[in-house]
Amino acid sequence: MKKNIKLKTLRIILFLINAIAIIPILYVACFNVPSADDFSMANEVHDAFISSGFFAAIFKAVYMGIWYYLNWTGVYFSNTLTALAPHVFGERLYFFGTWIVLIMFTVGLCYFLRQLLVGVLRLEKHLSGCITSVIYFILIQCMPAGSARVESLFWYSGAINYLFMFGLGLLWLGFILKLSLVQNYKKYKITVLSVIGFLLGGANYMTALSLGIISVCVLVISAISTVSGGAAPDKQIAYRKYTVVRISEGLSGLKVSVIPSVCLLLGLFLSMIAPGNSKRAAESAYNPVKAVLMAIYYTFDSMLGKWLNWQVVILIAFLVPLLWKAAGRIKRFYHFDHPLLFVSFSFLLTAASITPPIYATGSIEAGRIQALFYMQGMLLMILSIGYVCGWIRCVINPAKKMDEDASEKRKPADLLKDAFLGKYASGVIIAVGAAFIVFSVLAIKPEPSVFTGTLAAADILNGSATVYKNEFNERLKILKDENAKTAELSSYSVRPQILFFSDITKDENDWLNKAVAEYYHKDRVILKD
DSSP: OOOOOBHHHHHHHHHHHHHHHHHHHHHHGGGOOOOTHHHHTTHHHHHHHHHHOHHHHHHHHHHHHHHHHHHTOSOHHHHHHHHSOGGGGOGGGTTHHHHHHHHHHHHHHHHHHHIIIIIISOOOHHHHHHHHHHHHHHHHHTSOSSHHHIIIIIOHHHHHHTHHHHHHHHHHHHHHHHHHTOSOOOHHHHHHHHHHHHHHHTSOHHHHHHHHHHHHHHHHHHHHHHHHHTSOHHHHHHHTTSHHHHHHHHTGGGGGGHHHHHHHHHHHHHHHTOHHHHHHHTTOSSOHHHHHHHHHHHHHHIIIIITOOHHHHHHHHHHHHHHHHHHHHHTTTOOOOOHHHHHHHHHHHHHHHHHHHHHHHSOOOSHHHHHHHHHHHHHHHHHHHHHHHHHHHHHHSOOOOOOHHHHHTOOHHHHHHHTBOOHHHHHHHHHHHHHHHHHHHHHHTTOGGGSHHHHHHHHHHTSHHHHHHHHHHHHHHHHTOTTOSEEEEOOOSOOOTTTOOOOOOSOTTSHHHHHHHHHTTOSEEEEOO
16 A cells, blocks of 8 residues: 655654754854954944944944945945944854844745745645745755855855845745735835835845846736726726736736835835946946846756756655645646746746846856855746646646635545645655665765755864864954954864855955954954964
8 A cells, every 4th residue: 555645744854854954054153253254344343343332333334334335336235234243243153144044044935935835826834834845955955065055154244145135035025925915904014015125125136136026027017907907897808818917917916015116126226326336337247238148048057957966856856746736736726827938937037136246247156146046046946847837737637716615615535635645646755755865875974065964064073163163263362462463373274164265365465364454453464374
């Protein structure tokens, strides 16, 4: 007899796997130390805290966000939070950066998927939880190895600017989806969403542009649905011949988010016209058309090549039966009529996210950019796979849409069926899950970087994280010695793969050295041989 997995049980197992896998990441962060921009961008705020206390540091961070807007780059919200780094209040607090970023990303992703799958698509909560857990594991644990993990999770200046903003953006979208489902809502919720939207307009340009495109779509959908809904009956019939009108009417609930969308676009516009940007625009690497074409190429190459390592491929194979089950439930309420449109939109939205860095620098090699590119692209690719599964199910076995009354009158046998994955799907899950476990066990020992959590555990167990933190503490004794105006620091004897970003050099005129010297009020900082 074939095993039929209970979705609630599978959800609990997948949740526990994610919880166990994230523990080494949170723990190794306790051994992390600031570097590079952590010193240069937080210097003034650190001075304000030392001289005047906590609230003075908060006001100084806001001031520095404005200063950077006028003199360097328009991402005012990102710059403010970058200046307000945890180590400003004490180097021992640096680990809070990783914790804050991971919490925001986790809450944002889970809330967004819950509102999308359970709220909008009416999926059963345990099946939604299973899908969310697998996606979360793919995004965090299977993130490209190397600088992507360091810069998006452990280097505060990169993590707060990119992964934190991505998580906040998902949370914002989740709230918009929730409001689109209710008839009556409290006005303050729109105000809060509008403020968050305006702040996100001043986030990194990858996130801000992606949300800006979604906001434009919201405004277009709202305009079309308003015109169509207010037209005479005969004109409504004529309008509905057009696909864009039918889609807009189906998404008419998004009209509630017009003001937050406008606020986000206003923030993005202010970010783009920042005086600081004009000083950098002359240094742009490519013209806009070439940047767009290169972004499309990089997205195609990544989605169908670089990202598809054995871990991701097996986990997507694990996810497909869950998405197939979900599609069977969703098609009772929605038909998957536009697979090409959905997949194309997802692909182009991913490509749009990397167009700004390509235009500005001609490269997306920075780890923080690679990480966010992977996060957004992989999430949209998985949602596209789910949409295609739904389209195939509708083609194979068309079903009439179920209204609310029919949904409430479903038989107990139908409800019990929803609680289980199904015998054939369960067999696939068990086989693929077993294969994943075997491959992981074989791969982790020779190559701990297979997963983010295992690499973090390796840096803890081999002692490199502890040595790294201890050697930084020895440096602090010299840097905080008020009697010494020249700080001669020893090189780190270890460089933990999951933690190390950069260090000072032997050139005392290097900007890295100057940043540390200015932060700790030294005349110069030298790296000893």
